[in-house]
Amino acid sequence: MNYPLLAMMQLGVVPPVTFPMDSRYYGSAVLQYTAPDGHAVAYLQRRLVPQPGAPNYAVVNRHTVVEGDRPDLIAARYLGDPLMAWLVCDANGVMQPSELTTPLGKVVVITTPQGVPGGTGD
Structure with a gap:
């Protein structure tokens, strides 16, 4: 299946997704998975939640x-x-x-x- 938006992002016509600084996803990368049938699926990089009481x-x-x-x-x-x-x-x-x-x-x-x-x- 063809995803025009993904193609435009890859060509640089549409900028990659960015999140505002107050978003829990700020700084998360948009990654791409290529399925066995060849179509690409965009997804957000996994966000690791710090443990409560973390020293940072x-x-x-x-x-x-x-x-x-x-x-x-x-x-x-x-x-x-x-x-x-x-x-x-x-x-x-x-x-x-x-x-x-x-x-x-x-x-x-x-x-x-x-x-x-x-x-x-x-």
Whole structure:
């Protein structure tokens, strides 16, 4: 099967996919797999999630979950950007964002990469 978009990317007519700096996929390469029948399939390079408590992340705050909390609101409050909720998910070892806000009373760790200043008081 012929994929015109992939062909245009290979020719440099269309730039490769890039993600914004606040995306969990920022810096991820777009790779290509050639199937046995010869058609090419583009895919994102695997993203390895750091283990919670990894030494390259600094804890800047902790948040106790209350009624009405959402991952994007937590990220906005402590990191200044609701789109950084994925970073809070990574820091707490959760796959589904909803896992951050249940059960009530759960303590959520807020981290940033080591050396990045940030965080506000609770």
